[in-house]
Amino acid sequence: MEPTVARAEAALHDDSSPMSDEPRDNTERGPRVTRASADTPTQPTAKTRDLRLDLFRGIALFLIFVDHIPGNMLSNFTIQSIGFSDAAEIFIYISGYTAALVYGRRMLERGMFIATVKILHRVWQLYVAHIFILVIFTALVAYNTLAFEQTPYGKALRVAKFFAEPQIAVIRALELRFQPAFLDILPLYIVLLAGFPLALLLLRRRPLAALVPSLAIYVVAYAFGLSLHGYPGNHPWFFNPLAWQFLFVIGAACGYVGVTVPKIPAAPPWLVCLALMILLGSALIRLSWTIHGLWETFPAILITPLWPIDKTDLAPIRLAHFIALAIVVVRFVPADASFLRSRLAQPIIRCGQQSLQVFCLGILLSVLGYFLLAEWSDGLAAQLIVNVAGFVVMIGAGSLITWYRTMDRDKATAAPDGYRAERSQHRPLSAPLSGAGPRSSPLMLLHRDLLHRHQRQG
Numbered sequence: 001m002e003p004t005v006a007r008a009e010a011a012l013h014d015d016s017s018p019m020s021d022e023p024r025d026n027t028e029r030g031p032r033v034t035r036a037s038a039d040t041p042t043q044p045t046a047k048t049r050d051l052r053l054d055l056f057r058g059i060a061l062f063l064i065f066v067d068h069i070p071g072n073m074l075s076n077f078t079i080q081s082i083g084f085s086d087a088a089e090i091f092i093y094i095s096g097y098t099a100a101l102v103y104g105r106r107m108l109e110r111g112m113f114i115a116t117v118k119i120l121h122r123v124w125q126l127y128v129a130h131i132f133i134l135v136i137f138t139a140l141v142a143y144n145t146l147a148f149e150q151t152p153y154g155k156a157l158r159v160a161k162f163f164a165e166p167q168i169a170v171i172r173a174l175e176l177r178f179q180p181a182f183l184d185i186l187p188l189y190i191v192l193l194a195g196f197p198l199a200l201l202l203l204r205r206r207p208l209a210a211l212v213p214s215l216a217i218y219v220v221a222y223a224f225g226l227s228l229h230g231y232p233g234n235h236p237w238f239f240n241p242l243a244w245q246f247l248f249v250i251g252a253a254c255g256y257v258g259v260t261v262p263k264i265p266a267a268p269p270w271l272v273c274l275a276l277m278i279l280l281g282s283a284l285i286r287l288s289w290t291i292h293g294l295w296e297t298f299p300a301i302l303i304t305p306l307w308p309i310d311k312t313d314l315a316p317i318r319l320a321h322f323i324a325l326a327i328v329v330v331r332f333v334p335a336d337a338s339f340l341r342s343r344l345a346q347p348i349i350r351c352g353q354q355s356l357q358v359f360c361l362g363i364l365l366s367v368l369g370y371f372l373l374a375e376w377s378d379g380l381a382a383q384l385i386v387n388v389a390g391f392v393v394m395i396g397a398g399s400l401i402t403w404y405r406t407m408d409r410d411k412a413t414a415a416p417d418g419y420r421a422e423r424s425q426h427r428p429l430s431a432p433l434s435g436a437g438p439r440s441s442p443l444m445l446l447h448r449d450l451l452h453r454h455q456r457q458g
Helices: 002-011 051-067 073-077 087-110 112-147 152-156 160-164 166-174 185-194 196-205 207-224 241-260 269-294 316-332 346-353 355-375 380-414 417-425 442-457
Strands: none
Touching: 051 073, 051 087, 051 346, 051 355, 051 380, 073 380, 087 112, 087 185, 087 196, 087 241, 087 316, 112 152, 112 160, 112 166, 112 185, 112 196, 112 355, 152 160, 160 166, 185 196, 185 241, 196 207, 196 241, 207 241, 241 316, 269 316, 346 355, 346 380, 355 380
C-alpha cells in the first residue's frame, strides 16, 4: 500500500479548502429602525436572501470533498480542471460578501461596537470548530497509522511532527501555526474575520477606502514574499492571509454595496464579454493540462511559462479568473432564478446554509475516503462508492441540521406572546453558527417549557 500513500502525498500539497459560513441573514427583512447616530450615513436596505450564495457555497463543499481525496478521478471534472481558480476562491469571496451583509447591516442598525462584538464572537466559534476538527483529524490519522502500520500517512497528511513532539505541536496548534493537510483554510478565515472590523469601518466611508489599502497590502506581500509562518520549519502558511485578504475585501465591498444600495447596477456588456473571453481562454489552457496529465502525448498549452500557478500567495492569474467567473455568474444566474427553489437545488442549498458543520464533516469524510482507497482499492468502482457515500452523508447532515433549526424556530413562533417576551429577554446574545433561527439545545427547550408551565400555574 505504500506506493498509493506516496502518490497521494504529492497531491495533498495542492488542497482546495472551504471557508466556513457566516451567520446567516434572515430570509426576508421588513422595515428596520436604524440606530440614530452622526456616523451612520446610510440605512440598510430590505431585500430577500440571495440563494445563489448558498447554492455555490454548497457546490464548492462537494467540489472540495472530491478534490481532497488524492487520486480521485472525479477531481478531473471539478472547477480546478477547467480554470485557474478553485473552490477556495469561491469560499473566501462568499465569506467576505456574507460578512459584509450580516455585520454591515448590524453596524448600521446597532453601531460599530455591537458589530465588532458579533464579529469576535464568530471568530471564537470558528476557532473552537478548528481545534475540535483538528483533534479528531489527528486521532483518525494516528489510529490508521497504527492499525495498518502505514507510517507514510503521518507525513502525507502533515501530522508526523505531532507524533514526534506532541507537547510542542499542541501549543502551535492553539496558535494556529500547526496546520495539517485540509486544515489550513479555517486559520486563514479566522485571521481575516478578526481583522474585519477595520475593513468594515473603511467600507462605511466608501468601498474604495477599503479596496485601495487592501490592494496595496496584496501587491507588497506578493512582490516581497511577506507571509505568516507556521510549524514545523517556520514555513509560510499554505494560504497567505496577506494575499488572500484582498479577495475577502473584494467580496466584502460587493456585499456592503448590497446592504446600502437598493439596486446594484448590472455589469456593462463589454465587461461581461471580457470575462467570457478570460474564462474561455483559461478553460482551453487548463483543460489541455488536465488531458496532458492523463495522456502525456497531448500538448499542454503554455504550461512552461504559467506552471506552477501560485495558490499560497493568490497569483494574479487565479484572481483574474475568479473575478471573471463571478461576473459571468452574476450576469447569467439571476437571484430570482426558478431553479434555486427546485427540489434538485434544495439539498445543495441546505449544505451551503450549514457550511461550517458540513465542511468539518467533509474533512473527516475526505480523510476516511483516502484511507479506504489506500487500504481497500483505488479502482473506479471503489472511488464512485466513496464519492457517492460522501455526498449522501453531507446532504443528510445539511438536511438534518436544517430540520432541527426549523423545528426550533417553529416552536418559538408557536409559543404564547407572554412566553415569547420572556424568552426574548433571556435569549443569549451569541449568533447561531449559520444564523438559521435561534440556537437552542434540547435541554434549553425543556427548561423553557417547564418555566412556561410554572408561570401559567402560578
